[in-house]
Amino acid sequence: MTQHPEESKHRTVVIVGGVAGGASCAARLRRLDENAQIIMVERGPHISFANCGLPYHLSGVIEERDSLLVQTPESFKARYGVDVRVLTEVVDIDRDAKTVELRDVDTDARSTLAYDQLVLSPGATPFIPPIPGADLPQVHVLRNIPDMDRILAACNDEQPAHVTVVGAGFIGLEVAENLEHRGIDVTVVEMAAQVMPNLDREMAAALSDACARHGVEVLTSTRVNAIEEDGERLAVQTLDGPTVATDLVVMAVGVRPAVELAKAADLTLGERGGIRVDETLRTSDPDIFAIGDAVEVTHRVTGQTGFMPLAGPANRQGRLVADIIGGLERTYGGPLGTSIIKVFDTVSACTGMSEGLAKRLDLDHRVAWISGSSHASYFPGAENITLKAIFDPTDGKLLGAQGYGRDGVDKRIDVLATAIAAGMTVDALEELDLAYAPPFSSAKDPVNHLGAVAAGMLAGAHPTIAWNEVAELGDDVKLVDVRTEKEYAAGTIPGAVNIPLDNLRERLDELDRDVPIVINCKRGKRGYLAVRILLQHGFEARNLLGGYCLWSMAVGDDR
Amino acid sequence: MTQHPEESKHRTVVIVGGVAGGASCAARLRRLDENAQIIMVERGPHISFANCGLPYHLSGVIEERDSLLVQTPESFKARYGVDVRVLTEVVDIDRDAKTVELRDVDTDARSTLAYDQLVLSPGATPFIPPIPGADLPQVHVLRNIPDMDRILAACNDEQPAHVTVVGAGFIGLEVAENLEHRGIDVTVVEMAAQVMPNLDREMAAALSDACARHGVEVLTSTRVNAIEEDGERLAVQTLDGPTVATDLVVMAVGVRPAVELAKAADLTLGERGGIRVDETLRTSDPDIFAIGDAVEVTHRVTGQTGFMPLAGPANRQGRLVADIIGGLERTYGGPLGTSIIKVFDTVSACTGMSEGLAKRLDLDHRVAWISGSSHASYFPGAENITLKAIFDPTDGKLLGAQGYGRDGVDKRIDVLATAIAAGMTVDALEELDLAYAPPFSSAKDPVNHLGAVAAGMLAGAHPTIAWNEVAELGDDVKLVDVRTEKEYAAGTIPGAVNIPLDNLRERLDELDRDVPIVINCKRGKRGYLAVRILLQHGFEARNLLGGYCLWSMAVGDDR
Structure with missing residues (x-):
């Protein structure tokens, strides 16, 4: 690591924004350069607070408000020797003079600050749809500590019986869960056809199911067009949906990158309206860097440009x-978009390319689903996990993965994210030597199983059908459910006949070799063997991946 | 996938051993070849039982004995059409005639069976040290269901107040934990200087600590040389240790590969006495394959030949x-040796090359340790995790990783195992885009942190010292503890003076630039910043990785 003491003695770095990326940048820069003058300017009253923890203080799951304040301006200054200025806004950048104009939020006093390098980490601001009533005092957002304090005060003071959450992304669903924990009835209204639009539909369905099981109403494909006062309550009006009588509204429809400052300084914006940066995270001005939610990033797998308003990438950026400011040669490889959400007892997660995006980009791809156990099924506490792999049919390269379940989803998605980052193929997943003891996994981990199924598909040994292709099957296909009679009686795919797997070999004469067969079982495992038996006896057969469980979860209300 | 129906119609595959590898082989082969005659011969009464679950039924953690019987001979036959012959021993192989001689264990009746391919999956047998008293009826082993039944019967019938477990490997420690759960006093006697000799010492120390905290006595560096009857009790005599008064002994000193059959058939054995196989897992006879605990494997990272008596590799083999029998072209890449053990509330795990082995092989290597949180520290239930990376100093390639903690160790070791399999460098670990939400991780996951520390070491930016180098420090080194006064007062490394990190910059004049400094803090994080400050002010300084916590855990009783 090359130090440039002569230079650095005089270097002044101004960082705009003291949360996530900004604070990480300041701390790291101090470690590299003890002599630089580092000034971190933050519009709000807090730096480096636990943004992602805010919903959990609404319920008391996180008991202490102060535990959300990871660093205070004072502690940060003492530790890192950084000049932290909170309640201070950067209102203008003079790129020629290399100065910024500061405004004291309380007093409106102005001052000017020179910089050698400027780092923009302005974050994003909650989007408020331009509908009547969005400015009512009972309508909240949740982005920072003061927002949280306001919602909490309203919950304590007004004791709302019902809250409407508009938007079913991370914040929307986490707020819904935590308000439900408080004993408040919650309705979530989402414009899209599913919750968590970054997840593929069956993954989102598992979250909707969790909401329903815990008494949270979710209205998808529903757009809020007005919020009206109705006596002491509110009426949330929707297009194509019911009017929701409620006491308090939390708007969580997404965030917009805070680009006003960059725009006013004539820095180049990207096609999606965020700050454009190169692979060294420099803006169009080489002395100005930008990081975090306001920046357009290039997805490492999809090559798509977009926003990735997540804490992990912001921190690494x-x-x-x-x-780079410290003199090291580094480039940013772009995020994989790995993310995870817990809603009540259910977890969904994704990394890399989604099936939905692969379809929209018209990319050649295949998809495998498996269902496995979080750990050895005979050891207490084992939970089902459903995983999917999106992979390249030409070389077997893993492009993306998603999963849902309760315990152990995070582990498998992290392993799969690592595999994607390494450019691994599905064959390599099958061979991964993962840690096994009964409390942690099975001798064949779900990731190994996923790799084996995908590899079998590639080898042509395992003809499959996806849950979302079942509805398109014509009458010329024979559906065979190979579960036990008891399982079959408890519910199956409409039209399926029952031939339990262990009787299949002796009952082959009940099937017609001229009629294509689609097999379903509980989770896809028995179906695989059934398909292998049928293929080798001259039938045309495909296995419904994920079986009846995945199909019924994913199709859900559409049945 | 190429099928050879003409050939396969006549193919007879005999599999010797019906647990783990043998059963996996039979099930997979049936999927590939519906027409093969598959005969699975097992000496014991059970096939495909949950070997790794046996200790947990001793305590009732796994309540139902039957849940350990994953498949029965009948269910396996119905599902896979495999001719399963339990309580049947293969006593001889006639390689020229391609036949095996079977013996009925109950009746001693003999018969002959022809094979086209033979798969040896004989497993391993518990080693009983040749000491007086090892054959007493109160001395047990735990390898299979009848062994478990015997120990359980003895516990129920005799109500032992004290049990001695000889050997502190997987089975020994798991048996100790589960007997303690029953309310039995347990002493573990281990010949080596630490428990779990495949783990590096500080990882093993965490397990010893867990035993001590839960009232299980562990005697390391202690060899049992006799077991004597002493009235109604037993006296376990040790060399260089106490005599242990006990009621029951479980011998868990390791297993020996069951190679008698292979040896009698003149198949080549390896240098360690196991069955030698090539990369297609063929023995010296091309029609005879061998898998599982009896086989010598080549470790994927270390290149060392040895035994890997673990369920995961056996299953994949x-x-x-x-x-291969089914006609696919496959080769075995060798295991990484990934393994994990839970002892009470503590988990230790490893993958790839250990530090100990790197030292024994005199390989150029470096080691990084970090300590982090299983998930966001402000979210309930966060637990500390200590991770180490063993890496190549020339290219930064990750060679091995180990870890201990409570929650989330398994996840990080699986990510690191995947990274090793992919040939990743420590820099790449720093950039991994892992799934973050407060219940699962931090924006900077411990794996990112480990990569960052290792990369900083490689870049020369972070001079370090390991916990096991502290004892060798001479008087010419100044030890500085940068924790708070309160932390320092509660215990520090002997000889360390206290300068809290946040006061370091103003107290630099208390230190001598001519005296090398070693910094310690709680877990190594504050020490890193302290070292950066000191280096940039012209001091020579090194950071104790893992801090006081790792040092005191690892040095333990030696202090």
């Missing part, structure tokens, strides 16, 4: 910019 | 041999 902050470190990387510090490294 | 079984599948792979089935693939």
Whole structure:
């Protein structure tokens, strides 16, 4: 690591924004350069607070408000020797003079600050749809500590019986869960056809199911067009949906990158309206870097440009910019978009390319689903996990993965994210030597199983059908359910006949070799063997991946 | 996938051993070849039982004995059409005639069976040290269901107040934990200087600590040389240790590969005495394959030949041999040796090359340790995790990783195992885009942190010292503890002076630039910043990785 003491003695780095990326950048830069003058300017009253923890203080799951304040301006200054200025806004950048104009939020006093390098980490602001009533005092957003304090005060003071959450992304669903924990009735209204639009539909369905089981109403494909006062309550009006009588509204329809400052300074914006940066996270001005939610990033797998308003990438971008300012040669490889959400007892997660995006991009791809156990099924506490792999049919390269379940989803998605980052093929997943003891996994981990199924598909040994292709099957296909008679009696796919797997070999003469067969079982495992038996006896057969469980979860209300 | 129906119609595959690898092989082969005659011969009464679950039924953690019987001979036959012959021993192989001689264990009746391919999956047998008293009826082993039944019967009938477990490997420690759960006092006697000799010492120390905290006595560096009857009790005599008064002994000193059959058939054995196989898992006879605990494997990272008596590799080897017999082109890449153990509330795990082995092989390597949180520290239930990386100093390639903690160790070791399999460098670990939400991780996951520390070491930015180098420090080194006064007062490394990190910059004049400094803090994080400050002010300084916590855990009783 090359230090440039002569230079650095005089270097002044101004960082705009003191949360996530900004704070990481300041801390890392100090480690690299003890002599730089580092000034971190934050519009709000807090720096480096636990943004992602805010919903959990609404319920008391996170008991102490102060535990959300990871660093205070004072502690950060003492530790890192960074000049932290909260309640201070950067209102203008003079790129020629290399100065920024500061405004004291309380007093409106102005001052000017010179910089050698400027790092923009302005974040994003909650989007408020331009509908009547959005400005009512009972309508909240949740982005920072003051927002949280306001919602909490309203819950304590007004004791709302019902809250409407508009938007079913991370914040919307986490707020819904935590308000339900408080004993408040919650309705979530989502414009899209599913919750969590970054997840493929069956993954989102598992979250909707969790909401329903815990008494949270979710209205998808429903657009709020007005919020009206109705006596002491509110009426949330929707297009094509019911009017929801409620006491308090939390708007969580997404965020918009805070680009006003960058725009006013004539920095180049990207096609999606965020700050454009190169692979060193420099803006169109080489002395100005930008990181975090306001920046357009290039997805490592999809090559798509877009926003990735997540804490992990912001943190890594902050470190990387510090490294570059500190004289190290680094480039940003782009995020994989790995993300995870817990809603009540259910977890869904994704990494890399989704099936939905592969379809929209018209990319050649295949999809495998498996269902497995979080750990050895004979050891207490084992939970079902459903995983999917999106992979390249030409070389078997893993492009994306998603999963839902309760315990152990995070582990498998992290392993799959690592595999994607390494450019692994599905064959390599099958061979991964993962840690096994009964409390943690099975001798064949679900990730190994996923790799084996995908590899079998590639080898042509395992003809399959996806849950979302079942509805398109014509009458010329024979559906065979190979579960036990008891399982079959409890519910099956409409039209399926029952031939239990262990009787299949002796009952082959009940099937017609001229009629294509689609097999279903509980989770896809018995179906695989059934298909292998049928293929080798001259039948045309395909296995419904994920079986009846995945199909019924994913199709859900559409049945 | 190429099918050879003409050939396969006549193919007879005999599999010797019906647990783990053998059963996996039979099931996979049936999927590939519906027409093969598959005969699975098992000496014991059960096939495909949950070997790794046995200790947990001793305590009732696994309540139902039957849940350990994953498949019965009948269910396996119905499902896979495999001719399963339990309580049947293969006593001889006639390689020229391609036949095996079977013996009925109950009746001693003999018969002959022809094979086209033979798969040896004989497993291993518990080693009983040749000491007086090892054959007493109160001395048990735990390898299979009848062994478990015997120990359970003895516990129920005799109500032992104290049990001695000889050997502190997987089975020994798991048996100790589960007997303690029953309310029995347990002493573990281990010949080596630490428990779990495949783990590096500090990882093993965490397990010893868990035993001590839960009232299980562990005697390391202690060799049992006799077991004597002493009235109604037993006296376990040790060399260089106490005599242990006990009621029951479980011998868990390791297993020996069951190679008698292979040896009698003149198949080549390896240098360690196991069955030698090539990369297609063929023995020296091309029609005879061997898998599982009896086989010598080549470690994927270390290149060392040895035994890997673990369920995961056995399972994958079984599948792979089935693939090869089924006509697929596959080779075995060797295991990484990934393994994990839970002892009470503590988990230790490893993958790839250990530090100990790197030292024994005199390989150029470096080691990084970090300590992090299983998930966001402000979210309930966060637990500390200590991770180490063993890496190549020339290219930064990850060679091995180990970890201990409570929650989330398994996830990080699986990510690191995947990274090793992919040939990743420590820099790449720093950039991994892992799934973050407060219940699962932090924006900077411990794996990212480990990668960052290792990368900083490689870049020369982070001079470090390991916990096991502290004892060798001479008087010419100044030890500085940068924790708070309160932390320092509660215990520190002997000789360390206290300068809290947040006061370091103003107290630099208390330190001598001519005296090398070693910094310690709680877990190594504050120490890193302290070292960065000191280096940039012209001091020579090194950071104690893992801090006081790792040092005091690892040094333990030696202090």
